[in-house]
Amino acid sequence: xxxxxxxxxxxxxxxxxxxxxxxxxxxxxxxxxxxxxxxxxxxxxxxxxxxxxxxxxxxxxxxxxxxxxxxxxxxxxxxxxxxxxxxxxxxxxxxxxxxxxxxxxxxxxxxxxxxxxxxxxxxxxxxxxxxxxxxxxxxxxxxxxxxxxxxxxxxxxxxxxxxxxxxxxxxxxxxxxxxxxxxxxxxxxxxxxxxxxxxxxxxxxxxxxxxxxxxxxxxxxxxxxxxxxxxxxxxxxxxxxxxxxxxxxxxxxxxxxxxxxxxxxxxxxxxxxxxxxxxxxxxxxxxxxxxxxxxxxxxxxxxxxxxxxxxxxxxxxxxxxxxxxxxxxxxxxxxxxxxxxxxxxxxxxxxxxxxxxxxxxxxxxxxxxxxxxxxxxxxxxxxxxxxxxxxxxxxxxxxxxxxxxxxxxxxxxxxxxxxxxxxxxxxxxxxxxxxxxxxxxxxxxxxxxxxxxxxxxxxxxxxxxxxxxxxxxxxxxxxxxxxxxxxxxxxxxxxxxxxxxxx
Amino acid sequence: xxxxxxxxxxxxxxxxxxxxxxxxxxxxxxxxxxxxxxxxxxxxxxxxxxxxxxxxxxxxxxxxxxxxxxxxxxxxxxxxxxxxxxxxxxxxxxxxxxxxxxxxxxxxxxxxxxxxxxxxxxxxxxxxxxxxxxxxxxxxxxxxxxxxxxxxxxxxxxxxxxxxxxxxxxxxxxxxxxxxxxxxxxxxxxxxxxxxxxxxxxxxxxxxxxxxxxxxxxxxxxxxxxxxxxxxxxxxxxxxxxxxxxxxxxxxxxxxxxxxxxxxxxxxxxxxxxxxxxxxxxxxxxxxxxxxxxxxxxxxxxxxxxxxxxxxxxxxxxxxxxxxxxxxxxxxxxxxxxxxxxxxxxxxxxxxxxxxxxxxxxxxxxxxxxxxxxxxxxxxx
Numbered sequence: 001x002x003x004x005x006x007x008x009x010x011x012x013x014x015x016x017x018x019x020x021x022x023x024x025x026x027x028x029x030x031x032x033x034x035x036x037x038x039x040x041x042x043x044x045x046x047x048x049x050x051x052x053x054x055x056x057x058x059x060x061x062x063x064x065x066x067x068x069x070x071x072x073x074x075x076x077x078x079x080x081x082x083x084x085x086x087x088x089x090x091x092x093x094x095x096x097x098x099x100x101x102x103x104x105x106x107x108x109x110x111x112x113x114x115x116x117x118x119x120x121x122x123x124x125x126x127x128x129x130x131x132x133x134x135x136x137x138x139x140x141x142x143x144x145x146x147x148x149x150x151x152x153x154x155x156x157x158x159x160x161x162x163x164x165x166x167x168x169x170x171x172x173x174x175x176x177x178x179x180x181x182x183x184x185x186x187x188x189x190x191x192x193x194x195x196x197x198x199x200x201x202x203x204x205x206x207x208x209x210x211x212x213x214x215x216x217x218x219x220x221x222x223x224x225x226x227x228x229x230x231x232x233x234x235x236x237x238x239x240x241x242x243x244x245x246x247x248x249x250x251x252x253x254x255x256x257x258x259x260x261x262x263x264x265x266x267x268x269x270x271x272x273x274x275x276x277x278x279x280x281x282x283x284x285x286x287x288x289x290x291x292x293x294x295x296x297x298x299x300x301x302x303x304x305x306x307x308x309x310x311x312x313x314x315x316x317x318x319x320x321x322x323x324x325x326x327x328x329x330x331x332x333x334x335x336x337x338x339x340x341x342x343x344x345x346x347x348x349x350x351x352x353x354x355x356x357x358x359x360x361x362x363x364x365x366x367x368x369x370x371x372x373x374x375x376x377x378x379x380x381x382x383x384x385x386x387x388x389x390x391x392x393x394x395x396x397x398x399x400x401x402x403x404x405x406x407x408x409x410x411x412x413x414x415x416x417x418x419x420x421x422x423x424x425x426x427x428x429x430x431x432x433x434x435x436x437x438x439x440x441x442x443x444x445x446x447x448x449x450x451x452x453x454x455x456x457x458x459x460x461x462x463x464x465x466x467x468x469x470x471x472x473x474x475x476x477x478x479x480x481x482x483x484x485x486x487x488x489x490x491x492x493x494x495x496x497x498x499x500x501x502x503x
Numbered sequence: 504x505x506x507x508x509x510x511x512x513x514x515x516x517x518x519x520x521x522x523x524x525x526x527x528x529x530x531x532x533x534x535x536x537x538x539x540x541x542x543x544x545x546x547x548x549x550x551x552x553x554x555x556x557x558x559x560x561x562x563x564x565x566x567x568x569x570x571x572x573x574x575x576x577x578x579x580x581x582x583x584x585x586x587x588x589x590x591x592x593x594x595x596x597x598x599x600x601x602x603x604x605x606x607x608x609x610x611x612x613x614x615x616x617x618x619x620x621x622x623x624x625x626x627x628x629x630x631x632x633x634x635x636x637x638x639x640x641x642x643x644x645x646x647x648x649x650x651x652x653x654x655x656x657x658x659x660x661x662x663x664x665x666x667x668x669x670x671x672x673x674x675x676x677x678x679x680x681x682x683x684x685x686x687x688x689x690x691x692x693x694x695x696x697x698x699x700x701x702x703x704x705x706x707x708x709x710x711x712x713x714x715x716x717x718x719x720x721x722x723x724x725x726x727x728x729x730x731x732x733x734x735x736x737x738x739x740x741x742x743x744x745x746x747x748x749x750x751x752x753x754x755x756x757x758x759x760x761x762x763x764x765x766x767x768x769x770x771x772x773x774x775x776x777x778x779x780x781x782x783x784x785x786x787x788x789x790x791x792x793x794x795x796x797x798x799x800x801x802x803x804x805x806x807x808x809x810x811x812x813x814x815x816x817x818x819x820x821x822x823x824x825x826x827x828x829x830x831x832x833x834x835x836x837x838x839x840x841x842x843x844x845x846x847x848x849x850x851x852x853x854x855x856x857x858x859x860x861x862x863x864x865x866x867x868x869x870x871x872x873x874x875x876x877x878x879x880x881x882x883x884x
Contacts, residue, residue, distance in 0.1 A: 191850075192846060193846060193849060193850075193856070194849065194856060197856060212877050380877070381846075382844040382877040384844075384846060443868075446868055447867075450867075450868070452867065480864075481857045481861050484857070484861040484864045487860065487863075487864060488845045488856070488860035488864075491874060491878075492874040493876065
């Protein structure tokens with residue numbers, strides 16, 4: 001007897017539809033799984049056997065062959081347990097044939113309990129079945145992908161009862177979305193007006209931002225407050241983000257949907273694989289995929305391994321990361337906005353008289369944060385520690401709430417142009433949509449001619465100028481002052497190891 | 504003598520003793536494992552081995568071929584302040600454009616076919632300072648170097664990073680036809696070993712227009728104890744020493760000490776009391792050194808009143824450029840020596856970000872400032 005059950009496996013952050021074919025026939029008793037299952041998948045044999053027996057069902061004394069089609073792709077994880085069990089029961093005539101019309105996703109415990117798995121959301125999207133059966137804990141998640149088509153079961157026995165009509169299916173529970181978490185307030189940041197402005201511009205235009213300054217200047221404080229300036233995600237983005245987090249096994253909110261832009265801040269000891277994704281057997285999403293549609297904050301940029309930083313360049317350019325391994329390859333989203341903070345030199349006092357760094361150390365530090373990576377930052381700002389008198393006496397700056405209003409308005413103007421953000425606007429459109437007046441064009445032209453700006457730099461400055469104009473609410477051609485501000489926000493961070501003589 | 508200098512452990516004191524007894528005799532004694540005065544040496548066996556490997560003739564042939572002149576204490580051309588001056592080195596190697604090749608060996612004083620320049624009648628001033636120089640120190644040292652060379656004074660320094668390199672850099676930039684001064688560098692390695700690598704260009708510049716001097720034979724790499732020794736030679740070759748920037752403790756303060764011992768006047772450049780790089784120099788001023796605000800002060804100390812060709816030595820203060828709008832001028836004046844970023848300029852001038860940005864663009868276009876390391880700095884056009 002042959003039973004074909006629909007299920008899915010995970011590849012990167014996407015689901016892969018898998019057809020579980022269970023064949024029970026005469027012959028010496030045995031159980032084989034084919035179709036390139038990985039170690040966890042192969043262990044399904046023992047789990048399914050124990051679960052079936054614990055549910056007071058019979059284990060067929062025949063030759064059982066399970067094929068996970070498509071057979072040429074590697075299957076990873078334990079989510080196919082339930083499908084295999086159902087297939088076995090149908091093929092050994094312990095479950096009705098109507099069971100093959102549903103899709104199944106879940107791991108089995110030895111007691112017959114149906115356990116939740118990670119990646120339920122993307123896998124649910126991939127299953128091609130009118131109704132889907134999952135573990136209770138995966139219910140709300142799967143419901144996001146297939147609204148009203150999801151049934152939850154707690155155990156194999158319950159599943160059989162429902163299939164045979166002895167019990168009623170339970171739907172996934174409805175959960176309230178959690179209240180909005182309080183955000184950190186920008187008003188707590190004193191001084192550093194230029195840095196605050198840069199934060200606003202970055203939030204409004206999606207530009208990559210770099211803070212440079214000595215330790216304790218407030219770089220981390222500023223970066224953390226960026227999250228509060230961003231709007232909630234729209235439905236599509238929220239689903240993408242939730243799918244990525246689900247695939248990575250991250251905890252999801254009770255109602256299943258992640259509504260805030262993700263903020264990932266990996267420690268500087270992170271490895272290249274943890275940062276961009278990969279792994280030898282499992283293709284696990286990395287920090288950049290989890291930060292997609294959100295923010296990736298790299299604190300202490302100079303302390304990250306050069307290896308890890310180099311791997312960022314391609315995804316920064318393309319917005320996706322392509323991982324290829326011998327067994328499989330996957331393309332995962334990496335559409336993140338990068339914020340970074342760094343010291344000007346290893347001791348933190350920046351190259352000048354008070355600096356205690358040796359020349360070799362300084363050169364090595366500068367080489368690590370390479371030129372091409374620095375060039376990717378559209379906004380590069382110095383952050384200064386605030387002197388004690390300013391800490392006490394200065395009037396507090398604008399609050400997150402006030403700044404956010406401007407940011408949201410600017411973002412709306414960008415969306416009206418048909419792009420996700422000004423940063424993402426293609427060059428051709430930039431030329432037509434963001435016209436520069438004569439003076440502004442001249443400023444840019446001279447900067448390029450003097451060698452202060454490269455071709456790519458010019459486009460980036462143009463893009464930032466557009467965002468500044470959006471924040472000011474001005475229509476019409478971009479003027480000289482706006483372009484000057486955009487130029488000033490893109491400070492030249494690198495220091496020539498020369499004597500500073502220019503005669 | 505060169506061979507003796509190459510033997511490990513044969514230091515300055517022994518070399519001097521060797522000179523006293525005569526080089527040939529000292530060499531024979533060394534080859535036999537004895538001190539120059541005949542006593543048995545502790546390192547005797549090592550010396551025997553070393554002596555066996557060294558051939559005095561081929562060593563000075565090597566020097567001759569490389570264009571390196573060698574002088575001994577007591578030679579006419581050997582720099583010293585007084586006879587029997589303890590700071591004079593027993594043996595010096597010279598390399599550079601100013602080392603002349605002599606066709607004839609005269610009087611047994613010149614060891615090989617190259618002769619160093621005759622410095623006895625010339626004015627030379629040493630510019631020394633810390634390796635961890637601030638932008639202020641670098642600018643001042645370079646300016647001093649250039650102005651002194653303009654005035655016909657030789658500039659002596661150590662070719663280390665920071666102030667030394669800046670001084671020679673300035674000196675090199677001030678050289679052109681008709682200028683009589685030369686840059687002189689005293690280094691702590693052999694004259695053929697470029698150290699540090701970063702100063703390669705300056706090293707070659709000094710060699711091309713002046714002379715590089717060392718107490719150590721060819722091929723010797725720089726070692727920490729060789730630096731203070733070379734500072735003595737710097738003093739021996741100068742008629743005045745200017746310390747531009749020094750931290751609380753530094754080699755340049757040692758040099759000032761040597762100068763005081765030798766009776767050479769020391770000048771110090773004052774700096775901001777908040778700057779760690781000026782701590783040493785300001786202390787020198789407190790201890791009674793003459794302040795140096797520019798080349799004019801140095802020339803006064805030397806008793807020279809040469810007006811250089813062209814203009815008067817410039818003040819270190821930059822004159823504000825003409826033709827700037829008030830906003831741009833205000834921003835220009837607010838830029839500090841160390842460089843200022845947009846934020847500091849905004850708070851110093853109380854102008855908005857837009858106004859400051861426009862001013863910065865204008866100043867950059869006129870090449871009055873440049874952007875580096877996150878800040879904007881003034882530059883000479």
